[in-house]
Amino acid sequence: MNQEIETYIKQLDRNLEQLDPTERAELEEFYREFLLDAHLFSRYDIEKELGTPKKLAHKIMADYSLTTLKTDPATANVEQPQHNLQAIKWILFGLCAVPLGLPLFLILVAVILFFIVLIVLLVGVLAGLLIPTGWIMYKSFPLLLTSNWAVGCFYIGAGIMVCAVIFLVGPVCWRMARGVVSLVARIARWLGRKVLIGKYYPGGAAK
Numbered sequence: 001m002n003q004e005i006e007t008y009i010k011q012l013d014r015n016l017e018q019l020d021p022t023e024r025a026e027l028e029e030f031y032r033e034f035l036l037d038a039h040l041f042s043r044y045d046i047e048k049e050l051g052t053p054k055k056l057a058h059k060i061m062a063d064y065s066l067t068t069l070k071t072d073p074a075t076a077n078v079e080q081p082q083h084n085l086q087a088i089k090w091i092l093f094g095l096c097a098v099p100l101g102l103p104l105f106l107i108l109v110a111v112i113l114f115f116i117v118l119i120v121l122l123v124g125v126l127a128g129l130l131i132p133t134g135w136i137m138y139k140s141f142p143l144l145l146t147s148n149w150a151v152g153c154f155y156i157g158a159g160i161m162v163c164a165v166i167f168l169v170g171p172v173c174w175r176m177a178r179g180v181v182s183l184v185a186r187i188a189r190w191l192g193r194k195v196l197i198g199k200y201y202p203g204g205a206a207k
Contacts, residue, residue, distance in 0.1 A: 004043050005035045008053055015057030019064070027060065030202045055097040056200070062094020063201035066192050084185035088112075091192040094200075104191045111187055115180045122173055126166055133162045 009028050016024050031050070040046045050056045065087045088108075095105040137159035143152025 002041045008046050011053035012057055015054050058093035058097045059200040061090040062192055063196045065090045066189055067201050084181050087185050088188045091188040094196050098195055108188055108191055112184055119177055130166050133159045
């Protein structure tokens with residue numbers, strides 16, 4: 001067996017620790033046979049065709065995340081933020097690893113940054129209302145013990161109303177953040193399918 005091929009395959013395996021051993025073994029066998037059939041026996045020729053083991057692993061994981069989501073009915077409509085964030089990460093890595101993926105990568109990063117700025121601004125507005133409101137309420141309590149108690153009641157009551165609105169809006173913001181993650185994940189999957197799906201994870205073609 002060619003030593004360069006075996007070294008490459010072992011390095012690829014180390015970069016695919018997220019997959020279970022059975023899938024890793026199948027991928028090793030697939031790419032070993034591919035390299036042997038293509039007569040790619042030197043490291044230069046192997047990396048010219050497939051890229052470095054790390055880059056190939058990124059492409060495989062991106063393709064894997066797209067393929068399993070598309071073909072598995074149990075996960076076809078998964079909306080968990082953790083799952084979506086994981087998919088976004090691997091698709092970004094996968095796009096970086098393919099020759100024509102850089103423009104798509106930049107588009108996806110721009111979309112992500114736009115939504116991050118939007119969420120930060122929204123959280124900033126809520127925090128900007130909550131902090132001064134709490135300070136005004138704190139300063140208004142001593143007025144309850146003076147002849148200006150009515151003014152103190154007014155400010156405290158107004159502060160309670162503002163806080164109630166903020167705490168009601170908070171869960172809505174959380175749902176919006178989850179929706180943004182889901183939307184970005186869908187955009188990432190759409191872009192990933194244009195350049196990745198079925199090309200690097202061979203299990204996708206058979207499913």
